[in-house]
Amino acid sequence: MILQIIVDMVGLGATYALLTIGIALLFGILGLMNFAYGEIIMIGAFAMYLFKDYPWFVGVLAAVVFAVVVSVLTERLAFRPLRNADPVTLMIASFAVSLALQSVMRMTVLPRTQGVPPQPFLTESITVFGIRVTVLQIVTLVLCGVLLGGLALLMKKTPLGVQLRASAENFQVAKSLGVKGSFVIMSAFAIAGVMAAASGVILVARQGAVSAEMGLTPLLIGIVGAVVGGMSNLKGAALGGLLLGMGTGLLEATLPTDLIAFRDAFLYSAVMVVLVIRPQGLLSGTKVRTS
Amino acid sequence: MLLEINELFVRYGKSVMALQGASLEVGEGELVSLIGQNGAGKSTLLKSIVGIAPVHSGSITYDGAAVTDKKFSVIKNRIAYVPEDRGVFSSLTVGENLRLGAVSRKDTRNIDADIERELARFPILGEYWSRGASLLSGGEQQQLAIARALLLRPKLLLLDEPTLGLAPIIVDLIFDVIEQLRDEGVTILLVEQNAVRSIEVSDRSYVMQAPGKILGSGDAKELAANEAVVDYLGFSPTGLLGDSE
Numbered sequence: 001m002i003l004q005i006i007v008d009m010v011g012l013g014a015t016y017a018l019l020t021i022g023i024a025l026l027f028g029i030l031g032l033m034n035f036a037y038g039e040i041i042m043i044g045a046f047a048m049y050l051f052k053d054y055p056w057f058v059g060v061l062a063a064v065v066f067a068v069v070v071s072v073l074t075e076r077l078a079f080r081p082l083r084n085a086d087p088v089t090l091m092i093a094s095f096a097v098s099l100a101l102q103s104v105m106r107m108t109v110l111p112r113t114q115g116v117p118p119q120p121f122l123t124e125s126i127t128v129f130g131i132r133v134t135v136l137q138i139v140t141l142v143l144c145g146v147l148l149g150g151l152a153l154l155m156k157k158t159p160l161g162v163q164l165r166a167s168a169e170n171f172q173v174a175k176s177l178g179v180k181g182s183f184v185i186m187s188a189f190a191i192a193g194v195m196a197a198a199s200g201v202i203l204v205a206r207q208g209a210v211s212a213e214m215g216l217t218p219l220l221i222g223i224v225g226a227v228v229g230g231m232s233n234l235k236g237a238a239l240g241g242l243l244l245g246m247g248t249g250l251l252e253a254t255l256p257t258d259l260i261a262f263r264d265a266f267l268y269s270a271v272m273v274v275l276v277i278r279p280q281g282l283l284s285g286t287k288v289r290t291s
Numbered sequence: 292m293l294l295e296i297n298e299l300f301v302r303y304g305k306s307v308m309a310l311q312g313a314s315l316e317v318g319e320g321e322l323v324s325l326i327g328q329n330g331a332g333k334s335t336l337l338k339s340i341v342g343i344a345p346v347h348s349g350s351i352t353y354d355g356a357a358v359t360d361k362k363f364s365v366i367k368n369r370i371a372y373v374p375e376d377r378g379v380f381s382s383l384t385v386g387e388n389l390r391l392g393a394v395s396r397k398d399t400r401n402i403d404a405d406i407e408r409e410l411a412r413f414p415i416l417g418e419y420w421s422r423g424a425s426l427l428s429g430g431e432q433q434q435l436a437i438a439r440a441l442l443l444r445p446k447l448l449l450l451d452e453p454t455l456g457l458a459p460i461i462v463d464l465i466f467d468v469i470e471q472l473r474d475e476g477v478t479i480l481l482v483e484q485n486a487v488r489s490i491e492v493s494d495r496s497y498v499m500q501a502p503g504k505i506l507g508s509g510d511a512k513e514l515a516a517n518e519a520v521v522d523y524l525g526f527s528p529t530g531l532l533g534d535s536e
Binding site: 165166168169170173178179 | 383
C-alpha cells in the first residue's frame, strides 16, 4: 500500500517536474516570467488531438514541432521587440501573448473541449511485487529523466549550453564577446518549446482531453514548483516540481474523503512555509530581495 | 589613426552629461592611456566605443568607419573590451570562460594554439582550468578577463581599470602584460587611475577631468609642460621621463 502510494506520488511528481523546467529555463536566461508557457503546452496537446488517428509517435513529433514553432514565434513577434524593456513590461506582454493564443484557439480550431482517446498501451499496467505501475507513469518518468538529463548535458557539454549559461548570467558581456544574443534567446525558446510539448503529451494522456484553457493549471503548477525549487536553477526547479507533485499525490492518498476538497489549501500552505524558510528556493544559491 | 574620437558628448538620461566634447586619437600599435579620477568619464568613453553608452553627439571612427553606425560590428572589427568589473562569468569554469573569448572566430583550427599561448602568458589559468571562475581571486579573474579578450586576436584592446583593487604584485604583472602586448603589436587604449604607472608604460596619455573633458595629452614630457595637468595630477610627470623616452 505504502509503496503503491510512493509510485503514484513519483509519477505525478515527474509530470510536475516537466512543467517547471521550461518555465525556469526562460526565467533563468531571460529573466522572463512567461505566462504564455501554458498556451505552448496547450499547442503541444492540440497537436496530439489533431493527429489522434495516427500512430502515437507521429502525434508526439507533431506536438514537438507545433510547440517549438509557436514558442519561437512568440519570441520573434512579441518578446524580441521588447528585448530592452523592463521585466514588468515583459511579464505583461507574456500575459497578452497568453490571452491572444488562447482566444485564437478558442475562436478557430478549439472552440470547446475535445476528447483525445487514450493510447491503449499507455493505460496498460504492470504489477511488480504487488505494486501496479501504469505504462504512462513509466513513460512520464523516462521522459522526465531523458529531458532533464539531456538538458543538463546540453547546458554543461555543448558550446550552445555554455553560451546559454553565460547569457543567463550577463547578457551584455556575453554579447560583447560575440555571443549571438538573438540566436541564444531563440534557442532557449525552442528548448522551452520541447519541454512544453512533452508536458502537453503527458497531460493529454492523463486527462484524455484538450481545451483552449487547459494551459492555466499546468502554468500555475510550473511556476509554483519552480519558485519552490529555485527559480533560476534548473535542478532546483525540477526538484520543486517533483516535490509539489509528490505532495499532491501524498495528500490525495492520505487525506480523509471530506478533506480532499481542501487538498490544495494544505499543499500551498506547506509551500508558503517552505518559502518563508527559504525565500530563494530550495536549491538556489543566491538570496532574493526580501524587502 | 586607428581610432579617432572627436568632440564626443555622452548623456545619460536628460540631464547627466558624462562626456563633454572629449577628443582622443590612438594610432595603430600605440599604447595610449586615459587617466583621471573616479567619475571623470573614462569608462564612459570606452563604453561609447563598444556601443553600450549612448552617444549624444560627436564622432568615433575606427579604421575610417563610423563606430556609431548601426552596421558597425565591434567584434568583426576585432575590438576587444575588458570591462571594469571584468565581466567574468562566475557560473562557468575558467576554461569555459576562456573559450567564450573565441566564440565569434571563424578560424576554429587556430583557437587551441591561441589558448595555449594565453595559458603560457597566464599560467594560473591553466592550473585552474576546470575550476569555477567564482573561486578565483580578483587578480586571477582579471588575468582571465584579459586572456579571454585576447582570444579575439584584437586589433584594438580596451582595458578599463585593469589594476583596480589588486595587490601590488598583481598590478606589476598586469602592467608587464600590457607592455608585452604592446610589443606584440596590439593597439591598446588603457583607462587607469594609476597615473604614474600608466604614463610610464604608455606612448601617450590623455588626462580627463570630470565631467568628461580632456585636460591635456601627450607623452610624459608634454604632460609635465602642461600646468593644468600637473595641478590636476598633483605631481609632475617629469620624473617619469627616463622611463618613457
